[in-house]
Amino acid sequence: MRKNLALATGAVLSATLVVSGCGSSDSTSSSSPSAQQSNSQGGSGGMGMQQVTAVNLNTDGASPGGANTAAVVTAVKAFLATLDDTERKKVEYDFSDNKxxxxxxxxxxxxxPREGIEMSALTTAQQKAADAVLQVALSPSGAQEDADIRKADNELNRLGGQGADGFGSLKDYYFAVYGTPSTTQPFMVQFGGHHLARNLTYNGDKVSQTPQFVGSEPTSFKSDGTTVEPVKAESTAMFAMLAGLDAKQKKAAEITSGTFDDLVMGPGKDSGTFPASEGLLASQLTAAQKKLVTAAIKTYAGDLNDTAAAKLMAKYESELDKTRIGWSNNTGPTDENSYIRIDGPSVWIEFINTRSQSTPNIHYHSVYRDKTNDYGSSKPK
Structure with a gap:
């Protein structure tokens, strides 16, 4: 297996990033905890810095189990069998390659630049084998969301301008495998590209699907005569959760530490340190309002295969009264910088409407993390 450059624990890698095709604040950090402070990487787009802190990851994450590991192992091995030696060297990594x-x-x-092999470099048969892995690992709705997010990049390519003509459903998406697929030893399947990141870590019957990033630009478009809205489930549920609050509750849910033009715990935020909890405790909600919170969480956790997702949702629901919901900036479904957060003992979800460079409208960024199970790890160290 290939080993890439390893960074010492705690080392920081900084890369200068040219933003193209995404929103004007398509960076991965948010404002500091001071009111009305804008993202230093935001504004009108252009240059920005994405800092990645390399950490050592253990494998004892707090997964409730239920993983269909054997089926995933079979699908991954079938995909790897389609590759020649040169291609496998691009796909396979040591599980310990944390960077x-x-x-x-x-x-x-x-x-x-992503690790792994670009989907466009694969034959049609190989692409189908790679897609089959995700179809086994994810629920039907999760696999469909991936396909729709990739279609959005085809639409960006069609729109052109602002660098968007370089996108595509195959060109910008990569597949990698970490460790040897096994029903007893840890391994990871990584798939993603623009506006999508699937990090699926298996360890026996345990599974982690976080960190998970989904987004869509544009938020809605036509494909073969059908309207496609890749992140509709998440956006609808998150805004419904806020809309279900009365005026007093909404005020209590407001995040007052700052305003945000992008995600707080997005890419590169792997120290295991999350912001201090803010917002309204779910214990202060009615039964109907709690159902809206649960429904919002399920649009993320439910991307996993059904059995594992059900066990995971049971865990999150058991922690619901200790979970907070919050918002900042705006709360309208089409307002720029509407920001929503769900913050529990385990679950962390952020959703934001951010500005698009390629369309006159907003587009979506959202991240889902499990504080006790990111990368199948109880806590990065």
């Missing part, structure tokens, strides 16, 4: 495992982003791959 490579952390290399995911919402930036296009031309800006943040």
């Amino acid at each position: 490579s495992r952390q290399t995911w982003s919402n930036f296009p791959a031309t800006t943040v």
Whole structure:
């Protein structure tokens, strides 16, 4: 297996990033904890710095289990069997290659190079074998969301301008495998590109699907005569959760530490340190309002295969009264910089409407992390 450059624990790698095709604040950090402070990488786009802190990851994450590991192992091995030796060298990594495992982003791959092999470099049969892995690992809705996000890049290519003509459903997406697929030893399947990151770590019957990034630019478009809205489930549920609050609750849910023009715990934020909890405790909600919070979480956790997702949702629901919901900037579904957060003992979800460079409208960025199970790890160290 290939070993990429390893960074010492705690070392920081900084890369200068040219933003193209995404929103004007398509960076991966948010404002500092001071009111009305804008992202230093935001503004009108252009240059920005994405810092990645390389950490050592252990494999004892707090997964409730239920993984369909054997089926995933079979699908991964079938994909690897389609590759020649040169291709396998591009796909296979040591499981201990933590730096490579952390290399995911919402930036296009031309800006943040991905590990693995580009889908466009594969034959049609190989592409189908790679897609089959995701279809086994994810729920039908999760696999469909991936396909729709990739279609959005075809639409960006059609629109052109602002660098968008370099996108595509195959050109900007990469597949990598870390470790030897096994029902007893840890391994990871990594797939992603622009506006998509799937980091699926298996360890026996345990599974982690976080960090997970989904986004869409544009948010809605036509493909073969059908309207496609890749992140509709998440956006609808998150804004419904806020809309279900009364005026007093909404005020209590406001995040007052600052305003945000992008995600706080996006790519490169792997120290295991999350912001201090803010917002309204779910214990202060009615039963109907709690159902809206649960429904919002499920649009993310439910991307995993059904059995594992059900066990995971049971865990999150058991922690619901200790979970907070919050918002900042705006709360309208089409307002720029509307920011929503779900912050529990384990679950962390952020959603934001950010400015698009390629369309006159907003587009979506969202990250889902599990504080106790990112990369299948109880906590990076």
